[in-house]
Amino acid sequence: MRWALVKVALAVTSMVTLAFLIPLGVAVDRIAEERALTAAQSRIAAIEPLLAVTTDREQLERALATLPGPQNVAVLLPDDSLIGLSYVPTPQLVEAANLGRALTLSAPGGSELLQPELVSGGRKTLIAVYIDSAQARSGVAHAWLILGAVAATLILGSTLLADQLGARLVKSTRHLADASQKLGEGDLAVRITAQGPYELREVGQAFNAMADRVVHLLAAERELVADLSHRLRTPLTALRLNAAALGEAPAAEATRDAITKLEQEVDAIIRSARQGSAAGYCDLATVVTERMAFWSALAEDQERPWQLTGANGPAPVGVPAPELAAALDAVLGNVFRHTPEGTAFQVTVHTEAETSTVLVDDSGPGLAEPDLALQRGAGSGGIGSTGLGLDIARKLAERAGGTLAIDASPLGGAQVHFSLPLLKSVRRVAFPPNRRAHRQLFFGRHSRAAVQTATASFRRH
Secondary structure (H helix, E strand, C coil), rough: CHHHHHHHHHHHHHHHCCCCHHHHHHHHHHHHHHHHHHHHHHHHHHHHHHHCCCCCCHHHHHHHHCCCCCEEEEEEECCCEEEEEEEECCCHHHHHHHHHCEEEEEEECCCCCCCCEEEEEHHHEEEEEEEEEEHHCCCCCHHHHHHHHHHHHHHHHHHHHHHHHHHHHHHHHHHHHHHHHHHCCCCCCCCCCCCCCCCHHHHHHHEEEEEEEEHHHHHHHHHHHHHHHHHHHHHHHHHHHHHCCCCCCCHHHHHHHHHHHHHHHHHHHHHHHHHCCCCCEHHHHHHHHHHHHHHHHHHCCCCCEEEEEEECCCCECCCCHHHHHHHHHHHHHHHHHHHCCCEEEEEEEEECCCCCEEEEECCCCCCHHHHCCCCCCCCCCCCCCCCCHHHHHHHHHHHCEEEEEEEEECCCCCCEEEEEEECHHHHCCCCCCCHHHHHHHHHCCCCHHHHHHHHHHHHHC
16 A cells, blocks of 8 residues: 555656656756847847947947957948858858848857848848847756756655655554454453554444453353353252162163263353463374263274274374364264164374365265255254354364365265364474373273263263
8 A cells, every 4th residue: 555655646746747847858958049049139139229320340340349248240332342250151141131121040069040120211221130049048058957856855745745644544453454354363451552543543443342342242242151151050950960860780870870970061161161262282193082982882882884984193283182072082982873773984183294184975865955054053954953063163273274174985985074283383292192082982882881872872862
């Protein structure tokens, strides 16, 4: 914008300056010519009275010698003799005298003004004044130089003024752009100090009002989520009381464990809503291993062949572990909800130089409209689908700079492609292995009651 304003000012000022200075320069040249012609006419006027009285050669020579300035006057006498110096041949002077009118003839280095005169007896004489072009144009170049300097000063001054104005505009605009970018990145405390032109100050005030409104809406949304989550405590308390009356059977113990975990999740939701999104990172391979340890029990109960590969190395990603676990649960939960029991699936973790990818493949019927499944609230059209699971995973991936896509799986069903960028600053951190998760995953240390409880829960939903 700044350079654009400078170019506009430069173009406009140049056109206006040239529009005035070119005619002014031509006028200076014309004035110089008229000044030289007026000087020549004044010298003719000085000789005319004497020529009207006498045509004596000696008197005329003395009169020409007394004229001030250069000796550039010549007189053609009636006998066609010439007094003084003329650069025009005598025959042309005689011809001009016979014409009886004033005229200007070209001469070497300039021109001559010829003025015929009648003396006593009707005889014709002529006065010739030589006009030197160099002397006539003296001062013209200097005047043009001054005009050029004035034009350059005007153009330079207007350009510098436009640059200063552009700098103010650009500074205010960049300040607004930086604040908008920070707000988009999640810095809700950013505000703008109103500066610059009136219009930009209005924009800054509108931005501050918008930021305040966003903060208010987010706070209200978090309070609403916390309040709604808190309302779940009442039915959870009732469930815990009912579970306490079930005795000490394995199924009762598993039910109480499930209620405890549900209460913990509700508490986590309330804390997250009160505090906002927490920044952090986790090891993707560890989280995938833990979640597969959980889902493997349900897979075994439903006789689903499954496989986990590639989750054997550190893969630090910029996502908190609870959020990543929730996203993986949403993707894996879709496999159990929307494919028949006995459908095989596999999870593959692939880590490259800059990105870590999780591929969830199944051998089910697949998705007829993969793009629709990623739209919030649209779902895949299945019974019990809210259309939120994949959208939650997609938004988490995009917030961390990754992607989530759905494609056809080599197993014949759907493939969910979930990728996250690796964190370079923590890539060499040694994440402690989750031995308990690995033992649960590879040795199947799940109680039968827990499997039955998870299976019943999925069948109800």
